[in-house]
Amino acid sequence: MTMADECTHLSNSFSTGGGDPDFERHVQAGFVILMLSGGVVQCIGPWPVKKVKLQGRCDGYNTDDFTAFTEEPGGARKAKLLAQIKRSVSITDKDSTFAKVIGGAWRDFPDQELFDPMRGGSY
16 A cells, blocks of 8 residues: 555544544644744744644654644744643553654654754754
8 A cells, every 4th residue: 555545545543543533633733822922832842833744644754643843033943842632541552552653753753854853853
């Protein structure tokens, strides 16, 4: 299956295990509000959110509920936050949701476009 085929088969958060599509939309909307208001995502730097993209699976990410793109004033450095949204997860070896989320993040980790400190986190 190609990435284009996979993107046409994206499902809602309830059918893929999220269980609460309203919760996912509220979190996504919060980041859109940050973007529109010039807000920042403190965990990746005090830079304003410039773009929010939903369903990162189409871009090849496993951590795919949304991506927030930030940029240092002046544009010298950029960073992005990939997020997987779950209403409930237990951080245990028996929680299959936790295993899927961590597994997806771990598969994204070696991506040099995401985690290359020499590039300043460019996107």
